[in-house]
Amino acid sequence: MRKVVFGKPGAFFDLFERRPGQIKTNMHYCPGCGHGILHKLIAEALSDLDMQKDTIMVWPVGCSVFGYYYFDAPGISVPHGRAPAVATGIVRSRPDFNVVCYQGDGDLAAIGLNELIQAANRGENITVLFVNNATYGMTGGQMAPTTLPGQKTQTSPYGRSIENEGYPMKICEMVSALDSPVYVERVALSTPAHIRKARAALRKAFSYTKEKKGFSLVEFLSACPVNLKMSAEESDKWIQEKMIAHFPLGIYKDVGADRNPKTPATPEYDKAIVKDILYPQDDELGAGAVPADDFIFKIKCAGFGGQGILSMGLMIAEAAHQQGFQVTWLPSYGPEMRGGTANCSVVVSSRKIPSPIVEKADLMIIFSQLAMDKFKNGMEDGGTMIYDENNVVSLGEKPANCRIIGMNASEIAKNLGDARIANTLMLGAMSVFMRRISRSSFLKAIRKSFARKEKVLDINLRAFGEGEKTISKAVAEKI
Ligand SMILES: Cc1ncc(C[n+]2csc(CCOP(=O)(O)OP(=O)(O)O)c2C)c(N)n1
Ligand code: SF4
CATH class of the missing domain: 3.40.920.10 (Pyruvate-ferredoxin oxidoreductase, PFOR, domain III)
Structure with a gap:
């Protein structure tokens, strides 16, 4: 028997007061967008795993940059692509916190690819949630590293050409080839059954972070109906029929059971030095x-x-x-x-x-x-x-x-x-x-x-x- 849960998870604000303008109850995402579904999964997990107060969400640039409107949890907005770098700073100075990066494909697989790979390779104790919607959503639908061959976008009006732009970048495959990461899985947000799997994957990654087991990445194949120029339903079908064929779902790596929790170094923090830098004499x-x-x-x-x-x-x-x-x-x-x-x-x-x-x-x-x-x-x-x-x-x-x-x-x-x-x-x-x-x-x-x-x-x-x-x-x- 499945439990049906009504209402908002506790990790969401009751009212989205931080949202400017009159609308304080709805999210800013377009109808059918995967971000909204994933936000709900995160909020539920933060509440259920008792992680709401000691998890820092790292929001870089992309449609989800306003994540802080919705989550009643600590968070920080960071420049484009820099989430794993900032997350590294946070987790090393405050290892008592859980740190979660939330990144789009433009953010993670283009401008921020190096940060991601280096953080994964160092085995930082963070979770990276990767929203792959095969386009740059926020800026109006340009080609992303994950855009499918033949997919038309603002900057590939004749369709992505493999000869010219190469194949879509397979992030889970790349990250799981490294020795350090503990857990890598690709899921989809296109059907209720897939969403249930996505929910479980997210919770597993959060648990590993909480247990200080190291670097986890979950990739979510997600709809951007506005830029696909499709209805919400058509976009989900497109994910099922086209996207999954290029990005096979499944667990790419899970070595959590074999890993001991990391013992983080005690950070040094000298208030006087920081003051000197900020307020020169x-x-x-x-x-x-x-x-x-x-x-x-x-x-x-x-x-x-x-x-x-x-x-x-x-x-x-x-x-x-x-x-x-x-x-x-x-x-x-x-x-x-x-x-x-x-x-x-x-x-x-x-x-x-x-x-x-x-x-x-x-x-x-x-x-x-x-x-x-x-x-x-x-x-x-x-x-x-x-x-x-x-x-x-x-x-x-x-x-x-x-x-x-x-x-x-x-x-x-x-x-x-x-x-x-x-x-x-x-x-x-x-x-x-x-x-x-x-x-x-x-x-x-x-x-x-x-x-x-x-x-x-x-x-x-x-x-x-x-x-x-x-x-x-x-x-x-x-x-
Ligand atoms: C340094 C920098 N370069 C470029 C931009 C413009 N920019 C804003 S969002 C974005 C792409 C976001 O796409 P993605 O990460 O896929 O997230 P989505 O909006 O699809 O969720 C770009 C290129 C920026 N804000 N900062
Ligand atoms: S533009 Fe795309 S990714 Fe951005 S909110 Fe709309 S549907 Fe979502």
Whole structure:
């Protein structure tokens, strides 16, 4: 008799509060996507094996990058392909934790292949869950190392050619050929019977990790209906009929019974050394052309892809650099293919900058409702926020500690002749609050940014001036 389980496993949040926007109950995956099924299997296993509190999920780039929206378990997001490398650092410094990497085929078999093979060969005590959907899902369906011969993708419109691109890469076969790994299995998520096997494989890998037996890999053949341009049902059939023929299912290696648990070395951790690296002493700081006072100014620009958010941040950074300041620019763009968010953090300082991350902004530029909801509580006391009234419908509960100014930036930009210049307009507006950077430095930054786009330089220079004027008027009216 099988037990039927209703409801969410305990390792999922009751409500997905971390998900931006209004939807807090559904996952962001497309209908029929294998990621959702696998997430549920993981959450159940974490709960049932009592691993929820001491398992660190490592999420690299790919459609599953937002795994942390769903799991009420420790986790870390890492750069593309770097999961096994980061997992190695974690497991060596905190061997008391279980570490699980969750990787797509682009992530694991292309950009991150070396990390995977090296970690497997070292026999790190981690589980790697490998989601093979034969394509790069998040970026819109490019060819992956696991794309099937003849399979059409965005970058193989005539079908993958074996002569040109070689055969699909067989990761389980490669990893199981190494001596160190303890357990390697390939399963599928295409039928209930396969899902049951996948569930068992995942639990076996988790148990080995918990018992400190070494490196485990489970590959899941998984559907990406959107990029296969098929329905959910057709995609599962495609896995059954086509994918399994290239990627035979089964256990490739299982030597868990013969392995003793690893005894990890005790890590050394010296707080003083870490502090020295993060916060260098004054005599190590070069102040450049700027007097070495304690000036540090943090800016956040946020909206969605296509609004010029990142280039606006670059222009601020360039202007500050022109002025002789130290500067960092940290972009962050929504990785999912369906409607991406974009934001960047810029730190301007007269001293070396310990971290490019802006948790509390002195100045914030907001270009979308999603960005407003997400970042409005990240203002420094006494800071200034300027937002585009044409794209933000509601401020919601206003943060009390800062000045908030609305500006119909998109509309003014349109009236000036091009909606795309709203970012330079905002740049002009924000420049009014950055008096340590001169107007001419900003203008130089704009000229540099449009050096290869002479045609639109003029209109951008005008937009900058218009932004300055509009905000000065708005501020004067408020006072
Ligand atoms: C260093 C770097 N290179 C490229 C990208 C663009 N990128 C984002 S996701 C992705 C592919 C993800 O595909 P896969 O790992 O198969 O995961 P899926 O989305 O299919 O789940 C790429 C190339 C990036 N974000 N970072
Ligand atoms: S694009 Fe593909 S892998 Fe990404 S969520 Fe949609 S179906 Fe899943």
